[in-house]
Amino acid sequence: MTELDLIARKAAARQAALDRRDGLDPALGARLAAVVLEQCPPPAGAVVSGFWPIGAEIDIRPLLAELEARGHAIGLPVTPRRGLPLTFRRWRRGAALVPGRFGTSHPEGEEIVPDFVLVPLLAFDRRGNRLGYGAGYYDRTLAGLPDAFRLGCAYASQEVDEVPVGPQDARLHAVATERGVVRAG
Numbered sequence: 001m002t003e004l005d006l007i008a009r010k011a012a013a014r015q016a017a018l019d020r021r022d023g024l025d026p027a028l029g030a031r032l033a034a035v036v037l038e039q040c041p042p043p044a045g046a047v048v049s050g051f052w053p054i055g056a057e058i059d060i061r062p063l064l065a066e067l068e069a070r071g072h073a074i075g076l077p078v079t080p081r082r083g084l085p086l087t088f089r090r091w092r093r094g095a096a097l098v099p100g101r102f103g104t105s106h107p108e109g110e111e112i113v114p115d116f117v118l119v120p121l122l123a124f125d126r127r128g129n130r131l132g133y134g135a136g137y138y139d140r141t142l143a144g145l146p147d148a149f150r151l152g153c154a155y156a157s158q159e160v161d162e163v164p165v166g167p168q169d170a171r172l173h174a175v176a177t178e179r180g181v182v183r184a185g
């Protein structure tokens with residue numbers, strides 16, 4: 001497959017995933033929290049990065065609140081201009097958030113470097129491949145965090161047979177959904 005074929009296949013898969021996501025219930029994030037805490041909780045002391053939901057993404061705020069209560073340092077991504085990796089700033093419950101690029105929100109706490117990354121996505125497959133919004137932010141960011149555990153967070157219905165991927169796409173170790181954890185195999 002040529003690079004152009006790959007870009008076209010990703011664009012089609014992305015549009016289909018966005019269409020399917022409309023109408024899903026972000027509040028399923030409460031169940032995702034229970035699944036993560038039971039089946040793959042971050043190790044004690046892990047520095048965890050999350051994300052503040054945009055649009056109809058699954059809402060992982062219940063998980064972030066519980067992990068913070070358990071003593072984990074939590075960071076949220078700050079979105080730089082295109083072509084640069086994300087940075088993460090420390091979030092605490094009740095912290096004020098400021099608006100960032102693409103409808104994102106982030107706190108203004110100190111910068112942290114996560115070793116357990118909760119990754120947003122539009123579609124995933126059983127091998128741990130993921131499709132995002134297409135700006136490559138997580139691919140670039142995860143390339144700089146080679147030892148971090150990468151846990152996708154998604155609705156179960158975002159699973160597809162096969163995500164189109166290229167050499168730069170970062171694989172996930174596992175994906176947590178409201179129905180359970182899919183470990184990459």
Ligand SMILES: Nc1nc2c(c(=O)[nH]1)N(C=O)[C@@H](CNc1ccc(C(=O)N[C@@H](CCC(=O)O)C(=O)O)cc1)CN2
Pocket residue numbers: 051052053054055056057077078079086102103104120121132133134135136137138
């Ligand atoms: N909640 C969340 N935060 C995140 C990401 C994400 O996917 N989800 N990102 C992952 O890289 C980074 C931000 N990157 C983004 C890049 C492009 C678009 C984008 O194209 N958004 C669409 C539609 C948004 C919607 O669902 O309503 C748009 O602006 O038209 C969004 C985020 C960092 N923070």
Ligand SMILES: Nc1ncnc2c1ncn2[C@@H]1O[C@H](COP(=O)(O)OP(=O)(O)OP(=O)(O)O)[C@@H](O)[C@H]1O
Pocket residue numbers: 010130131132133134135136137138139140143168169
């Ligand atoms: N490690 C990397 N270093 C530099 N550029 C990269 C890297 N990974 C991906 N890119 C570039 O980012 C762009 C978008 O990649 P892709 O379509 O895979 O985004 P995505 O994974 O769907 O989105 P996101 O990661 O933002 O959620 C591509 O042009 C790709 O070449």
